[in-house]
Amino acid sequence: MTIKKDMVSVIIPTSNRYEVALENIQNILAQSHKLLEVLICDDSDKEYFEKNSESFRQKLDKDRCKYFYCARFDAYGKKDYGIARSRNFGVIESEGEYLVFLDDRITPANTESISIFVKVLKSCKEKVWVFGDKGGNKTSFVENFSAVRRSHIVIAGMFCERIDQYGGMTREIISRYTNQGFKFKYVPEAKGKQVCKSRGWDKKPEQISQMGTLLNKLWGK
16 A cells, blocks of 8 residues: 555544534545545444444545444454454555544544644654644543554554453553653644543443553553
8 A cells, every 4th residue: 555645544433423423524524634535434333334324325425535344243243342443444544644533523623623733743753643622621642633643653553452441542552652752742723622422421430440450550550
């Protein structure tokens, strides 16, 4: 595969909410940075996929959007937590020099956000993972509204697919990538907003705490 200079690949994992993903995609295609592609990595349940995916795919811009069904099921038909795999699938299939990661529910709040990410990445000589302002005075790194050079993240090992529940991926990324010399840079000029509420708030606090405890053991803390 030939990587295209200055192209941005926007990678969106989605699961069981195509209407949210469509609103996000419309905002992305309206960005001022026109050399981009959108990769939709679908982790939906089988029943939802079979009922709704055809209609969803017909609404996509075929020239600028690529669609992949990435869900994986065990022998009993239970789907795993596939957001890391979905993102990795998008990285592998991407053609852009730069990657932007968005959850399906996080969308650019203005038309300049992706251009701003690219400008900052071009200006940095070191390995850097940039992230924007999603509102709510949150200035700590979360990968669901962020950008990085494709070559850097591929060499670093992309996303850890062994994170199998909500609450641990961001912490794992920060630890592993910091150990490889990455910097995490907050770019407040890149504005994002929520299309809908995070499913993570539905998780029990003890589940999130258990994942944090497990990661601390892995890191020897």
